[in-house]
Amino acid sequence: MPSIYDLKPRFQALLRPLITRLAAWGCTANLVTSLALVVSFMVGTAILCIPQKPAILLLLPFWLFLRMALNAIDGMMARELNMKSTLGAVLNEVGDVLSDLALYLPLAVVHPPSLWPIIFFSFGAVLTEFCGVLTEALGTKRHYEGPMGKSDRAFFVGAVGLVTVFAPACFNLWRVLFGVAAALSLLTCLNRLNRALAELRKS
DSSP states (O other): OOOGGGGHHHHHHHHHHHHHHHHHTTOOHHHHHHHHHHHHHHHHHHHHHOTTOGGGGGHHHHHHHHHHHHHHHHHHHHHHTTOOOHHHHHHHHHHHHHHHHHHHTTHHHHSGGGHHHHHHHHHHHHHHHHHHHHHHHTTSOOOOOOSSOHHHHHHHHHHHHHHHHHOGGGGGGHHHHHHHHHHHHHHHHHHHHHHHHHHHHHO
């Protein structure tokens, strides 16, 4: 199924000139990964502390776009500048999951009627990343199929936050939107596992 992840090579090409400059300044892949995690918790805390102000949701599209850029940058630095490490792999996987939870769970406080759909969506995010890592444990490559992978979730939440700020009536759709997104997360898990199992059957 199509996913925003499919656009990653083009996005990386735009960012590639930056990684050499960052490395020259002494920046490492692990530092970029850690920065993304820390700022995600800061943004999530801000939303949690000011849930009655819908304008706070403007932080989401802004930060989620930057976070996608940082995720691409740390991966390129690790691969292309020989910065791969076991610690980096752990930071990358655990950091992505914790960042998702830090950014998405506070939305349940912003709109309490959508509590359970948002919780299901948030833990669906964890499950999709777990299934992606599990495919490696099974002996295949890391799988990133959609339709609700990391980049898709970021786009979805960023778009919902942006639209809601300017059209508060959108809050009435949150239960449905996050419910559908949670269901798509489960479909994403099945896609990733099915692809991995298909690879294993061919080998």
